[in-house]
Amino acid sequence: MGSSPRFDKYGCQFGMGKAVAVRSGYGGKFDGKVSAYPGREGGGSIDLEVCLLPEFMEALESDQEFMSLVSSSQN
Secondary structure, X not given: OOOOOOOOOOOOOXXXXXXXXXXXXXXXXXXXXXXXXXXXXXXXXXEEEEOOOHHHHHHHHOOHHXXXXXXXXXX
């Protein structure tokens, strides 16, 4: 049910409060995989789940230009 665009991932209550993020299960993760989900903010926003080996993730996180483009402007 999680992959249906009609399933309100952020609006459903399961007794633990509303979801703050949507992620895939462990089995489908591999280096280089990118999954897109409707963003929690709505309005056409998109959240990405990016699976990278630790050394590649560290390189991206230390790239200031990349981080300025992908980071939220909200504080």
